[in-house]
Amino acid sequence: MKRIFFITTLLTAVISLAGQTNKTDKLQALEQNQPADQNIQSTATLKSASRLFATKDDLTSVIFVIPADSVVTVLDSDSSYFHVVYAGSEGFIFKRDAIIIETPVHSQTVVQSQPSVQNSEPVQEQQQSRFSFLENKYGSNMAPKLFSGKIWKGMTAEMVKDSWGTADKINRMISGNIVKEEWIYRDTWLYFENSTLLEWGAVKKQ
DSSP: OHHHHHHHHHHHHHHHHHHHHHHHHHHHHHHHHSOOGGGEEEEEEESSOEEEESOTTOTTOEEEEEOTTOEEEEEEEOSSEEEEEETTEEEEEEGGGEEEOSSOEEHHHHHHOHHHHHHHHHHHHHHHHHHHHHHHHHOTTTHHHHHTTOOOTTOBHHHHHHHHOSOSEEEEEEETTEEEEEEEETTEEEEEETTEEEEEEEOOOO
16 A cells, blocks of 8 residues: 555656656746847938938937938837937937838847948048038148037028038028028028028927
8 A cells, every 4th residue: 555655756756857848848948049129220222312310309409411322220209209329329310211120130139240341431531521621621720510410600601501401492582681591401500691600490280
């Protein structure tokens, strides 16, 4: 009788241990097969040239202009902006300027991708060439401000163009000897009188 009880107890322990082993194996298999969503980042293609802002709360904090058809890595987004990385620089672009690419790219692939590193070199050369142009034209004190996309009252229209690029739209009105102009840059308007910047503000959305 004792032998039967001992054998029964031993079989129960073996079955229980085997069940635990199977559960452990299943858990390990699930962990291995689980998709690594944390390592996946989205990418987006720019529909048009877009300014890369250092902060989305300051439209004058332009790092540089990203050319149209460029591909950026999207880190995050909200209703108006994409938080992106391009050519080693991190910042914000207007959401309407880019289209998310459907196929996600693994962050490891982006880091290890040699073509991405090579493609950043012409951008850096372009930035250095632009800074040299601004420095030769306006001097070493003014060039850094224009290169970083700053604007201020009293700037000439030419300086604004060198800082922010060509406006999307220009409204002009002539009254006597005064030429009044309103330059529209997506969500920002700038007001000039006789090619001197006097005011600016946000474009009211209709």
